[in-house]
Amino acid sequence: MILTVTLNTALDVTYEVPALRPGEAHRITGVHERAGGKGVNVARVLHELREPVIATGLVGGGTGTSIRTLLGDLRHSFEDIAGPSRRTTVVVDGSSATGFWEPGPEVTGDEWERFVARYSALLRVARVAVLSGSLPPGLPVDAYARLVEVARSAGVPVILDTSGEALAAGVAAGPDIVKPNAHELAVTSGMPVGVFEPGAVELAETEALAAADAVRNGSRTAVVASLGPYGLVASTPDGRWYARPASALDGNPTGAGDATVAALARGLAYRLTWPDRLADAVGLSGAAVLAPIAGAVSLTDYQKLRRGVHVQEV
Amino acid sequence: MILTVTLNTALDVTYEVPALRPGEAHRITGVHERAGGKGVNVARVLHELREPVIATGLVGGGTGTSIRTLLGDLRHSFEDIAGPSRRTTVVVDGSSATGFWEPGPEVTGDEWERFVARYSALLRVARVAVLSGSLPPGLPVDAYARLVEVARSAGVPVILDTSGEALAAGVAAGPDIVKPNAHELAVTSGMPVGVFEPGAVELAETEALAAADAVRNGSRTAVVASLGPYGLVASTPDGRWYARPASALDGNPTGAGDATVAALARGLAYRLTWPDRLADAVGLSGAAVLAPIAGAVSLTDYQKLRRGVHVQEV
Numbered sequence: 001m002i003l004t005v006t007l008n009t010a011l012d013v014t015y016e017v018p019a020l021r022p023g024e025a026h027r028i029t030g031v032h033e034r035a036g037g038k039g040v041n042v043a044r045v046l047h048e049l050r051e052p053v054i055a056t057g058l059v060g061g062g063t064g065t066s067i068r069t070l071l072g073d074l075r076h077s078f079e080d081i082a083g084p085s086r087r088t089t090v091v092v093d094g095s096s097a098t099g100f101w102e103p104g105p106e107v108t109g110d111e112w113e114r115f116v117a118r119y120s121a122l123l124r125v126a127r128v129a130v131l132s133g134s135l136p137p138g139l140p141v142d143a144y145a146r147l148v149e150v151a152r153s154a155g156v157p158v159i160l161d162t163s164g165e166a167l168a169a170g171v172a173a174g175p176d177i178v179k180p181n182a183h184e185l186a187v188t189s190g191m192p193v194g195v196f197e198p199g200a201v202e203l204a205e206t207e208a209l210a211a212a213d214a215v216r217n218g219s220r221t222a223v224v225a226s227l228g229p230y231g232l233v234a235s236t237p238d239g240r241w242y243a244r245p246a247s248a249l250d251g252n253p254t255g256a257g258d259a260t261v262a263a264l265a266r267g268l269a270y271r272l273t274w275p276d277r278l279a280d281a282v283g284l285s286g287a288a289v290l291a292p293i294a295g296a297v298s299l300t301d302y303q304k305l306r307r308g309v310h311v312q313e314v
Numbered sequence: 315m316i317l318t319v320t321l322n323t324a325l326d327v328t329y330e331v332p333a334l335r336p337g338e339a340h341r342i343t344g345v346h347e348r349a350g351g352k353g354v355n356v357a358r359v360l361h362e363l364r365e366p367v368i369a370t371g372l373v374g375g376g377t378g379t380s381i382r383t384l385l386g387d388l389r390h391s392f393e394d395i396a397g398p399s400r401r402t403t404v405v406v407d408g409s410s411a412t413g414f415w416e417p418g419p420e421v422t423g424d425e426w427e428r429f430v431a432r433y434s435a436l437l438r439v440a441r442v443a444v445l446s447g448s449l450p451p452g453l454p455v456d457a458y459a460r461l462v463e464v465a466r467s468a469g470v471p472v473i474l475d476t477s478g479e480a481l482a483a484g485v486a487a488g489p490d491i492v493k494p495n496a497h498e499l500a501v502t503s504g505m506p507v508g509v510f511e512p513g514a515v516e517l518a519e520t521e522a523l524a525a526a527d528a529v530r531n532g533s534r535t536a537v538v539a540s541l542g543p544y545g546l547v548a549s550t551p552d553g554r555w556y557a558r559p560a561s562a563l564d565g566n567p568t569g570a571g572d573a574t575v576a577a578l579a580r581g582l583a584y585r586l587t588w589p590d591r592l593a594d595a596v597g598l599s600g601a602a603v604l605a606p607i608a609g610a611v612s613l614t615d616y617q618k619l620r621r622g623v624h625v626q627e628v
Contacts, residue, residue: 013401015403015414017414022336022410023409023411023412024413025412025413025414026412026414026415027415028417031416031417061376061380062325062375062376062378063376063380064376065375065376065379066375066376069375069376084380087327089329091414095337098334098335098337098338098339099338099339100329100331100339100340100342100403101340101342102329102342102345103341103342
């Protein structure tokens with residue numbers, strides 16, 4: 001069983017409007033809701049792949065009630081908190097998507113300790129732990145570092161996918177894999193990672209791998225950086241790789257990073273080789289880009305894209 | 315006790331952002347939530363005035379859970395439905411407010427019958443019933459007409475504040491008072507109601523009173539139309555009036571109409587004269603305009619503004 005952790009679970013709401021006009025009132029023509037937060041998205045992709053998974057984390061309030069309902073048949077074991085889970089709202093019209101991100105609930109020290117106890121118990125039956133997304137207000141910046149340490153003590157491999165200070169603090173605790181995107185990689189390494197655009201891809205890949213080496217800094221932590229439509233670079237204790245899709249895909253990039261993490265978690269659980277893990281990750285990420293709804297990957301797309309991935313050791 | 319009915323109860327959410335930019339993602343710097351829907355707002359104003367009130371209507375889903383929590387010490391007796399209560403979201407930046415209105419839940423025939431039974435029971439202890447706001451999807455267009463008839467059979471006076479087809483159908487059932495605004499008055503009467511702006515106020519008042527006469531059409535239903543900052547006109551079986559504030563007020567017009575209805579409901583409950591009801595309504599509406607939060611009227615503002623109202627019989 002793979003355990004996914006979402007500390008800042010979200011009710012993801014999409015509003016359709018004919019045209020967004022600042023300063024005006026809009027009657028919404030379509031409302032869509034799903035349970036979200038990056039760990040929930042990872043769990044949903046693994047569930048699509050028929051992989052045993054349990055989603056844990058924190059939920060609360062009326063939004064928490066909606067999130068539990070929307071999880072459907074995904075297995076979960078969330079800790080209840082008093083503050084309401086955040087909402088994310090995306091307003092789409094014909095030409096653009098405009099997002100509004102709530103910061104999330106204030107989590108108390110007691111709630112956090114109760115969650116750590118639940119997480120420790122779940123780890124007893126987990127093959128891999130996945131820690132994803134932002135920290136809600138009230139949690140210490142080293143919250144992920146603590147969860148990494150608890151997993152390591154339990155002998156469970158752990159993947160961390162977050163950003164900013166939470167990423168920097170978490171890396172220091174020695175997770176098995178971190179998965180920054182190009183922007184997070186540049187921020188965390190303090191090194192330039194060029195813009196990925198046709199004609200400059202090779203230079204940007206080289207820079208990304210150098211930045212990944214710097215973040216890894218000789219440690220046991222593999223750094224797998226997602227380069228959007230151009231694939232992945234990986235700096236690991238076992239080698240360094242580029243993994244490139246057959247072609248860059250057009251579609252909805254939301255959820256592609258979570259699909260990458262889902263593939264890496266499965267690769268850890270089954271002790272796949274790095275080239276296999278990376279090819280799986282690029283293929284699954286591509287299938288997520290093609291999916292009309294984030295998380296609802298098509299197995300056919302995945303298998304087709306997987307065959308086209310080129311993995312190169314550096 | 316005054317009974318307020320809100321069939322399309324709402325979770326009113328306000329998001330503060332530094333600047334709204336279509337097509338971009340925004341981190342929200344402030345989130346505010348309240349229980350809303352026009353009947354809930356009327357109940358809140360009456361509760362501020364220490365008037366015994368019970369809020370009823372329909373609530374459901376995770377938003378319904380939040381609404382119940384946010385009602386605080388306001389007495390309520392809502393019917394639970396399966397569909398989630400709607401959200402209204404207003405995004406405010408320094409210069410504008412942009413609104414997003416969800417349509418509301420699909421209400422089943424069974425849920426509607428259960429609500430009518432609850433409403434009938436509550437009417438036994440009500441002095442006045444107030445029916446406010448839009449109808450959620452699934453309810454028949456004559457839903458308010460039915461609630462008016464049930465109240466009349468129970469001998470309870472009833473005020474209707476809605477718009478469009480629901481207003482037209484409801485008026486036909488003979489409520490004691492309807493309270494359209496100038497726009498709804500023009501739509502319902504099919505007559506012109508001019509723009510209220512300095513220099514044209516008297517002409518617009520004359521047109522509004524003629525349109526109110528047309529909507530009343532000799533019936534027992536008093537038509538009290540709110541003219542925004544310029545006060546009210548009333549066409550009633552007992553006479554016709556203008557009620558004007560001492561001066562037009564600057565502020566937040568949200569909730570002013572609900573404060574007007576709250577004053578009219580209290581006037582009905584205590585059988586006040588029409589001039590007293592109308593002066594109360596203009597004063598309370600002004601206090602709502604001055605309130606920083608809709609519904610949180612200041613009794614001091616109300617009493618001061620009330621003294622300045624000029625009521626003129628026509």
